[in-house]
Amino acid sequence: MIRQCTILFGCLALGELIVWATGIPLPSSIIGMLLLTLFLKLGWLRLEWVKGMSDFLVANLGFFFVPPGVALMLYFDVIKAELLPITVATVVSTVVVLVVTGQVHQLLRKKRNK
Structure with a gap:
């Protein structure tokens, strides 16, 4: 679980770094998701490494719309x-x-x- 969080938050942090460094007018979370997708497609990350946390987040997606x-x-x-x-x-x-x-x-x- 710690590895899954580290990978997901690492992609988010990398997206934040890219937005900060380049000034791209896109949300860093979108850049992070694109990076995660790229890493999965390139085979640098395995789906099993993030599947558990991803499934949990998708299953509880409705809670993120409450605030x-x-x-x-x-x-x-x-x-x-x-x-x-x-x-x-x-x-x-x-x-x-x-x-x-x-x-x-x-x-x-x-x-x-x-």
């Missing part, structure tokens, strides 16, 4: 005042993501079939 949900309650007045722009932005961005994802999938599928 942001509670913090959201503090902004109900802002949400109520800006409900229309929030709704429009949500709907438009969802449609854009679906369309772009579909187009990219079709493009990659055509290239793969060639």
Whole structure:
């Protein structure tokens, strides 16, 4: 369990170091996840080394959304005042993501079939 935590937190720390050193405008947790994926794909890390902790974190993922949900309650007045722009932005961005994802999938599928 200590090795699993060390590997996961090490990738997170490495992502934090990369963001600090380069100024990349991405969250360090995303960089850390990408590094973990890269290390697993390259075979530098074995899945068994992180599987237990990863399974635990995924199984308890809902608990990680409780603090942001509670913090959201503090902004109900802002949400109520800006409900229309929030709704429009949500709907438009969802449609854009679906369309772009579909187009990219079709493009990659055509290239793969060639």
